[in-house]
Amino acid sequence: MKLFIGNGLIVDPLRSYVASGSLMIEDGIITEVLFDGEEKEADFLIDARGKWIVPGLIDLHVHLREPGFEYKEDIDSGCAAAAKGGYTTICCMPNTSPVIDTPDTVSDIDKRAREGNGVQLLCIGAITKDQAGNEMADYKGMVSAQTVFTGMTGRGICGISEDGKTVMDEKVMIEAMNEAKKLRLTVFSHAEPEADIVRRDLKLVEQTGCRLHFCHISKKESIELIREAKKSGLPVTAETAPHYFTLDDSLVNGDPNKKMNPPLRTKEDVKAVAEALKDGTIDIIATDHAPHHERDKKLPFEDAANGVTGLDTSFQVSYTMLVKTGILTPIELIYKMSTKPAEILGIDRGSLLAGKAADIAVIDVEKQYEINPSDFLSKGKNSAFIGMNVFGETEYTIINGNIVWGGTENDRQIDEKN
Ligand SMILES: [Zn+2]
Missing domain, CATH: 3.20.20.140 (Metal-dependent hydrolases)
Incomplete structure:
Protein backbone atom coordinates (compact mmCIF):
# COMPACT_ATOMS: atom_id res chain seq x y z
CA MET A 1 0.00 0.00 0.00
CA LYS A 2 1.42 3.35 -1.10
CA LEU A 3 0.09 6.55 0.40
CA PHE A 4 1.07 10.02 -0.83
CA ILE A 5 0.46 13.16 1.25
CA GLY A 6 0.96 16.03 -1.13
CA ASN A 7 2.15 19.61 -0.71
CA GLY A 8 1.31 20.52 2.84
CA LEU A 9 3.34 22.45 5.37
CA ILE A 10 5.67 19.89 6.93
CA VAL A 11 6.42 20.78 10.56
CA ASP A 12 9.24 18.55 11.81
CA PRO A 13 10.84 19.56 15.11
CA LEU A 14 13.60 16.97 14.85
CA ARG A 15 15.11 18.70 11.81
CA SER A 16 13.69 22.08 12.81
CA TYR A 17 11.99 22.70 9.53
CA VAL A 18 8.69 24.18 8.47
CA ALA A 19 8.56 23.80 4.71
CA SER A 20 6.10 23.02 1.96
CA GLY A 21 6.53 19.38 1.01
CA SER A 22 5.11 15.91 0.49
CA LEU A 23 5.52 12.48 2.04
CA MET A 24 5.52 9.09 0.38
CA ILE A 25 4.55 6.22 2.66
CA GLU A 26 5.01 2.58 1.86
CA ASP A 27 4.15 -0.40 4.05
CA GLY A 28 3.79 1.77 7.12
CA ILE A 29 7.11 3.62 6.73
CA ILE A 30 7.87 7.13 5.44
CA THR A 31 10.02 6.36 2.41
CA GLU A 32 10.50 9.82 0.90
CA VAL A 33 10.22 13.45 1.96
CA LEU A 34 9.92 15.63 -1.15
CA PHE A 35 10.16 19.39 -1.50
CA ASP A 36 9.84 19.80 -5.27
CA GLY A 37 6.03 20.08 -5.51
CA GLU A 38 5.80 16.99 -7.70
CA GLU A 39 2.76 14.70 -7.31
CA LYS A 40 3.65 11.03 -7.25
CA GLU A 41 1.59 7.95 -8.08
CA ALA A 42 0.20 6.07 -5.11
CA ASP A 43 -2.73 3.87 -4.08
CA PHE A 44 -4.14 6.71 -2.01
CA LEU A 45 -3.56 10.46 -2.34
CA ILE A 46 -4.12 13.09 0.32
CA ASP A 47 -4.11 16.68 -0.89
CA ALA A 48 -2.61 18.59 2.03
CA ARG A 49 -2.40 22.02 0.41
CA GLY A 50 -2.92 24.68 3.08
CA LYS A 51 -2.69 22.06 5.85
CA TRP A 52 -0.01 21.13 8.36
CA ILE A 53 1.63 17.73 8.12
CA VAL A 54 2.98 16.85 11.56
CA PRO A 55 4.31 13.78 13.37
CA GLY A 346 12.19 6.46 24.54
CA ILE A 347 10.29 5.59 21.35
CA ASP A 348 11.36 6.23 17.77
CA ARG A 349 8.48 8.56 16.96
CA GLY A 350 7.87 12.30 16.80
CA SER A 351 9.53 12.98 13.45
CA LEU A 352 8.74 12.78 9.74
CA LEU A 353 12.19 11.79 8.47
CA ALA A 354 12.44 9.10 5.79
CA GLY A 355 12.72 5.70 7.43
CA LYS A 356 10.46 6.56 10.38
CA ALA A 357 7.16 4.83 11.16
CA ALA A 358 4.35 6.70 9.38
CA ASP A 359 2.53 8.14 12.43
CA ILE A 360 1.20 11.41 11.03
CA ALA A 361 -1.54 13.99 11.48
CA VAL A 362 -2.76 16.31 8.73
CA ILE A 363 -4.34 19.35 10.34
CA ASP A 364 -6.27 22.25 8.85
CA VAL A 365 -5.14 25.09 11.11
CA GLU A 366 -7.29 27.65 9.26
CA LYS A 367 -10.53 25.89 10.15
CA GLN A 368 -12.28 27.86 12.87
CA TYR A 369 -15.13 26.59 15.01
CA GLU A 370 -16.76 26.67 18.41
CA ILE A 371 -16.11 23.81 20.81
CA ASN A 372 -19.29 21.79 21.26
CA PRO A 373 -19.20 18.56 23.30
CA SER A 374 -21.79 16.94 21.04
CA ASP A 375 -18.99 16.74 18.44
CA PHE A 376 -16.72 14.77 20.82
CA LEU A 377 -15.98 11.11 20.29
CA SER A 378 -15.10 10.77 23.96
CA LYS A 379 -18.03 9.60 26.07
CA GLY A 380 -17.12 12.45 28.43
CA LYS A 381 -18.69 15.78 27.54
CA ASN A 382 -17.14 17.53 30.56
CA SER A 383 -14.97 20.05 28.71
CA ALA A 384 -13.68 23.23 30.32
CA PHE A 385 -13.71 24.85 26.87
CA ILE A 386 -17.37 24.63 25.84
CA GLY A 387 -18.21 27.58 23.58
CA MET A 388 -14.57 28.58 23.01
CA ASN A 389 -13.66 29.65 19.49
CA VAL A 390 -10.65 27.69 18.25
CA PHE A 391 -8.63 27.01 15.13
CA GLY A 392 -7.54 23.61 13.87
CA GLU A 393 -9.26 20.48 12.68
CA THR A 394 -7.63 17.09 12.17
CA GLU A 395 -8.23 16.02 8.56
CA TYR A 396 -6.33 12.75 8.75
CA THR A 397 -4.63 10.70 11.42
CA ILE A 398 -2.36 7.96 10.10
CA ILE A 399 -0.78 5.26 12.23
CA ASN A 400 1.86 2.93 10.81
CA GLY A 401 0.67 3.99 7.36
CA ASN A 402 -3.02 3.24 8.04
CA ILE A 403 -5.67 5.95 7.97
CA VAL A 404 -7.44 5.78 11.34
CA TRP A 405 -9.22 9.14 11.16
CA GLY A 406 -10.42 11.17 8.15
CA GLY A 407 -11.36 10.24 4.62
CA THR A 408 -14.36 7.99 4.19
CA GLU A 409 -15.16 4.73 5.91
CA ASN A 410 -14.11 3.10 2.67
CA ASP A 411 -10.62 4.67 2.77
CA ARG A 412 -10.08 3.22 6.20
CA GLN A 413 -11.32 -0.20 5.10
CA ILE A 414 -9.04 -0.18 2.04
CA ASP A 415 -6.20 0.37 4.47
CA GLU A 416 -7.19 -2.48 6.68
CA LYS A 417 -7.09 -4.85 3.72
CA ASN A 418 -3.50 -3.87 2.95
ZN1 LIG B 1 -4.51 12.49 35.67
Whole structure:
Protein backbone atom coordinates (compact mmCIF):
# COMPACT_ATOMS: atom_id res chain seq x y z
CA MET A 1 0.00 0.00 0.00
CA LYS A 2 1.42 3.35 -1.10
CA LEU A 3 0.09 6.55 0.40
CA PHE A 4 1.07 10.02 -0.83
CA ILE A 5 0.46 13.16 1.25
CA GLY A 6 0.96 16.03 -1.13
CA ASN A 7 2.15 19.61 -0.71
CA GLY A 8 1.31 20.52 2.84
CA LEU A 9 3.34 22.45 5.37
CA ILE A 10 5.67 19.89 6.93
CA VAL A 11 6.42 20.78 10.56
CA ASP A 12 9.24 18.55 11.81
CA PRO A 13 10.84 19.56 15.11
CA LEU A 14 13.60 16.97 14.85
CA ARG A 15 15.11 18.70 11.81
CA SER A 16 13.69 22.08 12.81
CA TYR A 17 11.99 22.70 9.53
CA VAL A 18 8.69 24.18 8.47
CA ALA A 19 8.56 23.80 4.71
CA SER A 20 6.10 23.02 1.96
CA GLY A 21 6.53 19.38 1.01
CA SER A 22 5.11 15.91 0.49
CA LEU A 23 5.52 12.48 2.04
CA MET A 24 5.52 9.09 0.38
CA ILE A 25 4.55 6.22 2.66
CA GLU A 26 5.01 2.58 1.86
CA ASP A 27 4.15 -0.40 4.05
CA GLY A 28 3.79 1.77 7.12
CA ILE A 29 7.11 3.62 6.73
CA ILE A 30 7.87 7.13 5.44
CA THR A 31 10.02 6.36 2.41
CA GLU A 32 10.50 9.82 0.90
CA VAL A 33 10.22 13.45 1.96
CA LEU A 34 9.92 15.63 -1.15
CA PHE A 35 10.16 19.39 -1.50
CA ASP A 36 9.84 19.80 -5.27
CA GLY A 37 6.03 20.08 -5.51
CA GLU A 38 5.80 16.99 -7.70
CA GLU A 39 2.76 14.70 -7.31
CA LYS A 40 3.65 11.03 -7.25
CA GLU A 41 1.59 7.95 -8.08
CA ALA A 42 0.20 6.07 -5.11
CA ASP A 43 -2.73 3.87 -4.08
CA PHE A 44 -4.14 6.71 -2.01
CA LEU A 45 -3.56 10.46 -2.34
CA ILE A 46 -4.12 13.09 0.32
CA ASP A 47 -4.11 16.68 -0.89
CA ALA A 48 -2.61 18.59 2.03
CA ARG A 49 -2.40 22.02 0.41
CA GLY A 50 -2.92 24.68 3.08
CA LYS A 51 -2.69 22.06 5.85
CA TRP A 52 -0.01 21.13 8.36
CA ILE A 53 1.63 17.73 8.12
CA VAL A 54 2.98 16.85 11.56
CA PRO A 55 4.31 13.78 13.37
CA GLY A 56 1.37 12.11 15.16
CA LEU A 57 0.68 13.69 18.54
CA ILE A 58 1.68 11.79 21.68
CA ASP A 59 -0.16 12.20 24.98
CA LEU A 60 1.60 11.04 28.15
CA HIS A 61 -1.44 11.45 30.36
CA VAL A 62 -4.93 10.09 29.71
CA HIS A 63 -7.57 8.32 31.78
CA LEU A 64 -9.50 5.81 29.68
CA ARG A 65 -11.57 4.49 32.63
CA GLU A 66 -11.49 0.88 31.39
CA PRO A 67 -11.52 -1.49 33.21
CA GLY A 68 -14.13 -0.59 35.78
CA PHE A 69 -15.69 2.71 34.76
CA GLU A 70 -16.78 2.09 31.18
CA TYR A 71 -19.85 4.27 31.71
CA LYS A 72 -17.42 7.23 31.70
CA GLU A 73 -15.13 6.12 28.85
CA ASP A 74 -13.74 2.91 27.41
CA ILE A 75 -10.70 2.03 25.35
CA ASP A 76 -12.64 2.25 22.07
CA SER A 77 -14.21 5.65 22.74
CA GLY A 78 -10.99 7.05 24.20
CA CYS A 79 -8.90 5.86 21.25
CA ALA A 80 -11.52 7.24 18.84
CA ALA A 81 -11.27 10.66 20.51
CA ALA A 82 -7.47 10.39 20.36
CA ALA A 83 -7.45 9.67 16.60
CA LYS A 84 -9.85 12.57 16.00
CA GLY A 85 -7.54 14.80 18.02
CA GLY A 86 -4.50 13.87 15.89
CA TYR A 87 -3.01 11.55 18.53
CA THR A 88 -1.25 8.37 17.42
CA THR A 89 0.16 7.26 20.81
CA ILE A 90 -1.37 7.78 24.25
CA CYS A 91 -0.43 6.63 27.75
CA CYS A 92 -3.12 5.56 30.18
CA MET A 93 -2.99 6.15 33.92
CA PRO A 94 -3.54 3.25 36.33
CA ASN A 95 -6.49 4.51 38.42
CA THR A 96 -8.91 1.98 36.95
CA SER A 97 -10.73 -0.88 38.68
CA PRO A 98 -8.84 -3.12 39.03
CA VAL A 99 -5.88 -0.77 39.27
CA ILE A 100 -3.15 -1.36 36.66
CA ASP A 101 -0.69 -3.00 39.07
CA THR A 102 -0.13 -6.50 37.65
CA PRO A 103 1.17 -7.92 34.34
CA ASP A 104 -2.28 -9.43 33.68
CA THR A 105 -4.07 -6.08 33.84
CA VAL A 106 -1.42 -4.59 31.53
CA SER A 107 -1.87 -7.46 29.06
CA ASP A 108 -5.67 -7.21 29.15
CA ILE A 109 -5.62 -3.48 28.35
CA ASP A 110 -3.02 -3.99 25.65
CA LYS A 111 -5.11 -6.72 24.04
CA ARG A 112 -8.23 -4.55 24.07
CA ALA A 113 -6.35 -1.65 22.48
CA ARG A 114 -4.84 -3.86 19.76
CA GLU A 115 -8.34 -4.96 18.72
CA GLY A 116 -9.24 -1.28 18.33
CA ASN A 117 -8.69 1.51 15.83
CA GLY A 118 -4.88 1.42 15.77
CA VAL A 119 -4.05 4.14 18.29
CA GLN A 120 -0.99 2.91 20.19
CA LEU A 121 -2.02 2.66 23.83
CA LEU A 122 0.78 2.39 26.38
CA CYS A 123 0.19 1.54 30.03
CA ILE A 124 1.51 3.36 33.06
CA GLY A 125 1.56 0.98 36.03
CA ALA A 126 0.68 1.95 39.59
CA ILE A 127 3.43 2.78 42.08
CA THR A 128 1.75 0.88 44.92
CA LYS A 129 -0.53 -2.15 45.00
CA ASP A 130 -4.12 -1.07 44.47
CA GLN A 131 -2.86 2.53 44.76
CA ALA A 132 -3.14 2.09 48.51
CA GLY A 133 0.15 3.86 49.14
CA ASN A 134 1.82 1.08 51.14
CA GLU A 135 3.42 -1.68 49.14
CA MET A 136 5.23 -1.54 45.79
CA ALA A 137 3.32 -2.95 42.82
CA ASP A 138 4.89 -5.67 40.65
CA TYR A 139 7.07 -3.46 38.42
CA LYS A 140 9.21 -6.33 37.16
CA GLY A 141 6.15 -8.32 36.13
CA MET A 142 4.59 -5.34 34.37
CA VAL A 143 7.86 -4.53 32.59
CA SER A 144 7.96 -8.08 31.23
CA ALA A 145 4.33 -8.07 29.98
CA GLN A 146 4.20 -8.34 26.18
CA THR A 147 2.59 -5.19 24.82
CA VAL A 148 2.66 -2.84 21.86
CA PHE A 149 5.22 -0.84 23.86
CA THR A 150 7.40 -3.97 24.12
CA GLY A 151 7.66 -3.85 20.33
CA MET A 152 8.96 -0.27 20.58
CA THR A 153 11.27 -0.47 23.58
CA GLY A 154 11.37 -4.03 24.93
CA ARG A 155 9.42 -3.07 28.04
CA GLY A 156 5.76 -3.74 28.85
CA ILE A 157 4.92 -0.46 30.59
CA CYS A 158 6.14 3.05 29.91
CA GLY A 159 6.37 4.23 33.50
CA ILE A 160 4.80 4.12 36.95
CA SER A 161 2.47 6.62 38.59
CA GLU A 162 -0.02 6.92 41.39
CA ASP A 163 -1.97 9.50 39.36
CA GLY A 164 -5.08 10.77 41.04
CA LYS A 165 -3.25 10.30 44.32
CA THR A 166 0.13 11.23 45.76
CA VAL A 167 2.37 8.67 47.45
CA MET A 168 2.52 10.48 50.78
CA ASP A 169 4.86 8.05 52.57
CA GLU A 170 8.35 9.22 51.68
CA LYS A 171 9.90 5.82 52.49
CA VAL A 172 7.57 4.09 50.03
CA MET A 173 8.38 6.70 47.39
CA ILE A 174 12.16 6.24 47.86
CA GLU A 175 11.83 2.46 47.62
CA ALA A 176 9.74 2.85 44.45
CA MET A 177 12.20 5.27 42.88
CA ASN A 178 15.18 3.02 43.60
CA GLU A 179 13.41 0.07 42.01
CA ALA A 180 12.24 2.19 39.06
CA LYS A 181 15.79 3.33 38.46
CA LYS A 182 17.02 -0.28 38.29
CA LEU A 183 14.33 -1.07 35.71
CA ARG A 184 14.89 2.19 33.76
CA LEU A 185 11.29 3.24 34.42
CA THR A 186 10.22 6.87 34.59
CA VAL A 187 8.18 7.82 37.66
CA PHE A 188 5.24 10.11 36.81
CA SER A 189 4.59 12.28 39.84
CA HIS A 190 1.12 13.49 40.74
CA ALA A 191 2.14 16.29 43.10
CA GLU A 192 -0.58 17.50 45.47
CA PRO A 193 -0.22 19.81 47.32
CA GLU A 194 1.72 20.80 44.25
CA ALA A 195 4.70 22.90 45.31
CA ASP A 196 5.30 20.88 48.53
CA ILE A 197 5.43 17.55 46.72
CA VAL A 198 7.46 18.98 43.81
CA ARG A 199 9.99 20.11 46.41
CA ARG A 200 9.98 16.69 48.10
CA ASP A 201 10.22 14.73 44.85
CA LEU A 202 13.11 16.86 43.58
CA LYS A 203 14.95 16.03 46.78
CA LEU A 204 14.22 12.32 46.21
CA VAL A 205 15.45 12.51 42.61
CA GLU A 206 18.69 13.95 43.91
CA GLN A 207 18.90 11.10 46.40
CA THR A 208 17.99 8.22 44.09
CA GLY A 209 18.96 9.40 40.58
CA CYS A 210 15.60 8.12 39.31
CA ARG A 211 14.07 9.78 36.19
CA LEU A 212 10.96 11.67 37.19
CA HIS A 213 8.23 13.37 35.18
CA PHE A 214 5.92 15.89 36.85
CA CYS A 215 2.31 15.59 35.75
CA HIS A 216 0.00 18.59 35.22
CA ILE A 217 2.14 21.44 36.57
CA SER A 218 0.01 24.51 37.22
CA LYS A 219 1.71 26.81 39.76
CA LYS A 220 4.36 29.48 39.47
CA GLU A 221 6.02 28.28 42.67
CA SER A 222 6.49 24.72 41.40
CA ILE A 223 7.70 26.00 38.03
CA GLU A 224 10.44 27.97 39.77
CA LEU A 225 11.53 24.87 41.68
CA ILE A 226 11.65 22.78 38.50
CA ARG A 227 13.55 25.51 36.63
CA GLU A 228 16.26 25.50 39.31
CA ALA A 229 16.38 21.69 39.42
CA LYS A 230 16.89 21.52 35.67
CA LYS A 231 19.70 24.06 35.89
CA SER A 232 21.47 21.78 38.34
CA GLY A 233 21.07 18.86 35.94
CA LEU A 234 18.47 16.70 37.69
CA PRO A 235 16.81 14.13 35.37
CA VAL A 236 13.33 15.68 35.53
CA THR A 237 10.74 16.69 32.95
CA ALA A 238 7.39 18.40 33.37
CA GLU A 239 4.06 18.67 31.64
CA THR A 240 1.12 21.00 31.81
CA ALA A 241 -2.36 20.70 30.28
CA PRO A 242 -4.22 23.19 28.03
CA HIS A 243 -6.54 24.43 30.80
CA TYR A 244 -3.58 25.65 32.87
CA PHE A 245 -2.37 28.09 30.21
CA THR A 246 -5.87 29.06 29.03
CA LEU A 247 -8.17 29.50 32.04
CA ASP A 248 -7.74 31.06 35.48
CA ASP A 249 -9.68 30.64 38.70
CA SER A 250 -11.79 33.78 38.15
CA LEU A 251 -13.65 31.87 35.41
CA VAL A 252 -14.78 28.94 37.57
CA ASN A 253 -18.02 30.49 38.94
CA GLY A 254 -19.21 27.19 40.36
CA ASP A 255 -19.07 25.42 36.99
CA PRO A 256 -18.32 21.71 37.59
CA ASN A 257 -16.81 21.56 34.07
CA LYS A 258 -14.05 23.80 35.36
CA LYS A 259 -13.33 21.58 38.35
CA MET A 260 -10.18 19.49 38.11
CA ASN A 261 -7.17 18.46 40.18
CA PRO A 262 -4.98 20.50 40.42
CA PRO A 263 -7.57 23.29 40.21
CA LEU A 264 -7.42 26.35 37.95
CA ARG A 265 -4.97 28.85 39.38
CA THR A 266 -4.45 32.63 39.42
CA LYS A 267 -3.79 34.81 36.37
CA GLU A 268 -0.17 35.05 37.51
CA ASP A 269 0.15 31.25 37.50
CA VAL A 270 -1.41 31.04 34.02
CA LYS A 271 1.18 33.52 32.77
CA ALA A 272 3.98 31.58 34.46
CA VAL A 273 2.85 28.34 32.77
CA ALA A 274 3.00 30.00 29.33
CA GLU A 275 6.46 31.42 30.07
CA ALA A 276 7.65 28.01 31.28
CA LEU A 277 6.43 26.42 28.05
CA LYS A 278 8.37 29.02 26.10
CA ASP A 279 11.64 28.66 28.03
CA GLY A 280 11.43 24.85 28.20
CA THR A 281 10.96 24.49 31.97
CA ILE A 282 7.70 22.77 31.07
CA ASP A 283 8.72 20.23 28.44
CA ILE A 284 5.43 19.02 27.08
CA ILE A 285 1.68 19.49 26.80
CA ALA A 286 -0.42 16.51 27.93
CA THR A 287 -4.20 16.43 28.20
CA ASP A 288 -4.93 14.79 31.57
CA HIS A 289 -8.02 13.62 29.65
CA ALA A 290 -10.43 12.77 32.48
CA PRO A 291 -13.88 11.95 31.11
CA HIS A 292 -16.85 11.71 33.46
CA HIS A 293 -20.49 10.78 33.13
CA GLU A 294 -23.10 13.52 33.61
CA ARG A 295 -24.23 11.93 36.83
CA ASP A 296 -20.78 12.60 38.38
CA LYS A 297 -20.56 16.14 37.01
CA LYS A 298 -24.07 17.61 37.04
CA LEU A 299 -23.89 18.13 40.79
CA PRO A 300 -23.24 21.07 43.10
CA PHE A 301 -19.60 22.14 42.62
CA GLU A 302 -18.37 20.63 45.94
CA ASP A 303 -19.81 17.21 45.09
CA ALA A 304 -18.86 17.08 41.40
CA ALA A 305 -16.02 14.81 40.25
CA ASN A 306 -12.60 16.28 39.42
CA GLY A 307 -11.45 16.30 35.80
CA VAL A 308 -12.06 17.53 32.28
CA THR A 309 -11.82 15.89 28.87
CA GLY A 310 -8.93 16.75 26.58
CA LEU A 311 -8.27 14.47 23.62
CA ASP A 312 -10.91 16.05 21.36
CA THR A 313 -9.72 19.63 21.97
CA SER A 314 -6.09 19.68 23.06
CA PHE A 315 -4.36 20.58 19.78
CA GLN A 316 -7.00 23.16 18.90
CA VAL A 317 -6.84 24.96 22.24
CA SER A 318 -3.01 24.79 22.33
CA TYR A 319 -2.64 26.06 18.77
CA THR A 320 -5.13 28.88 19.35
CA MET A 321 -3.71 29.97 22.71
CA LEU A 322 0.00 29.48 22.03
CA VAL A 323 0.73 29.72 18.30
CA LYS A 324 -1.96 32.17 17.14
CA THR A 325 -0.85 34.47 19.97
CA GLY A 326 2.84 34.18 19.04
CA ILE A 327 3.95 32.58 22.32
CA LEU A 328 5.21 29.41 20.61
CA THR A 329 6.31 28.77 17.03
CA PRO A 330 4.71 25.86 15.11
CA ILE A 331 7.93 23.86 15.64
CA GLU A 332 7.86 24.50 19.39
CA LEU A 333 4.22 23.41 19.67
CA ILE A 334 4.72 20.15 17.77
CA TYR A 335 7.92 19.52 19.72
CA LYS A 336 5.90 19.71 22.94
CA MET A 337 3.05 17.57 21.64
CA SER A 338 5.01 14.88 19.77
CA THR A 339 8.81 14.97 19.56
CA LYS A 340 9.58 15.54 23.23
CA PRO A 341 6.92 13.13 24.55
CA ALA A 342 8.47 10.49 22.24
CA GLU A 343 11.88 11.23 23.70
CA ILE A 344 10.55 10.90 27.27
CA LEU A 345 9.02 7.53 26.36
CA GLY A 346 12.19 6.46 24.54
CA ILE A 347 10.29 5.59 21.35
CA ASP A 348 11.36 6.23 17.77
CA ARG A 349 8.48 8.56 16.96
CA GLY A 350 7.87 12.30 16.80
CA SER A 351 9.53 12.98 13.45
CA LEU A 352 8.74 12.78 9.74
CA LEU A 353 12.19 11.79 8.47
CA ALA A 354 12.44 9.10 5.79
CA GLY A 355 12.72 5.70 7.43
CA LYS A 356 10.46 6.56 10.38
CA ALA A 357 7.16 4.83 11.16
CA ALA A 358 4.35 6.70 9.38
CA ASP A 359 2.53 8.14 12.43
CA ILE A 360 1.20 11.41 11.03
CA ALA A 361 -1.54 13.99 11.48
CA VAL A 362 -2.76 16.31 8.73
CA ILE A 363 -4.34 19.35 10.34
CA ASP A 364 -6.27 22.25 8.85
CA VAL A 365 -5.14 25.09 11.11
CA GLU A 366 -7.29 27.65 9.26
CA LYS A 367 -10.53 25.89 10.15
CA GLN A 368 -12.28 27.86 12.87
CA TYR A 369 -15.13 26.59 15.01
CA GLU A 370 -16.76 26.67 18.41
CA ILE A 371 -16.11 23.81 20.81
CA ASN A 372 -19.29 21.79 21.26
CA PRO A 373 -19.20 18.56 23.30
CA SER A 374 -21.79 16.94 21.04
CA ASP A 375 -18.99 16.74 18.44
CA PHE A 376 -16.72 14.77 20.82
CA LEU A 377 -15.98 11.11 20.29
CA SER A 378 -15.10 10.77 23.96
CA LYS A 379 -18.03 9.60 26.07
CA GLY A 380 -17.12 12.45 28.43
CA LYS A 381 -18.69 15.78 27.54
CA ASN A 382 -17.14 17.53 30.56
CA SER A 383 -14.97 20.05 28.71
CA ALA A 384 -13.68 23.23 30.32
CA PHE A 385 -13.71 24.85 26.87
CA ILE A 386 -17.37 24.63 25.84
CA GLY A 387 -18.21 27.58 23.58
CA MET A 388 -14.57 28.58 23.01
CA ASN A 389 -13.66 29.65 19.49
CA VAL A 390 -10.65 27.69 18.25
CA PHE A 391 -8.63 27.01 15.13
CA GLY A 392 -7.54 23.61 13.87
CA GLU A 393 -9.26 20.48 12.68
CA THR A 394 -7.63 17.09 12.17
CA GLU A 395 -8.23 16.02 8.56
CA TYR A 396 -6.33 12.75 8.75
CA THR A 397 -4.63 10.70 11.42
CA ILE A 398 -2.36 7.96 10.10
CA ILE A 399 -0.78 5.26 12.23
CA ASN A 400 1.86 2.93 10.81
CA GLY A 401 0.67 3.99 7.36
CA ASN A 402 -3.02 3.24 8.04
CA ILE A 403 -5.67 5.95 7.97
CA VAL A 404 -7.44 5.78 11.34
CA TRP A 405 -9.22 9.14 11.16
CA GLY A 406 -10.42 11.17 8.15
CA GLY A 407 -11.36 10.24 4.62
CA THR A 408 -14.36 7.99 4.19
CA GLU A 409 -15.16 4.73 5.91
CA ASN A 410 -14.11 3.10 2.67
CA ASP A 411 -10.62 4.67 2.77
CA ARG A 412 -10.08 3.22 6.20
CA GLN A 413 -11.32 -0.20 5.10
CA ILE A 414 -9.04 -0.18 2.04
CA ASP A 415 -6.20 0.37 4.47
CA GLU A 416 -7.19 -2.48 6.68
CA LYS A 417 -7.09 -4.85 3.72
CA ASN A 418 -3.50 -3.87 2.95
ZN1 LIG B 1 -4.51 12.49 35.67
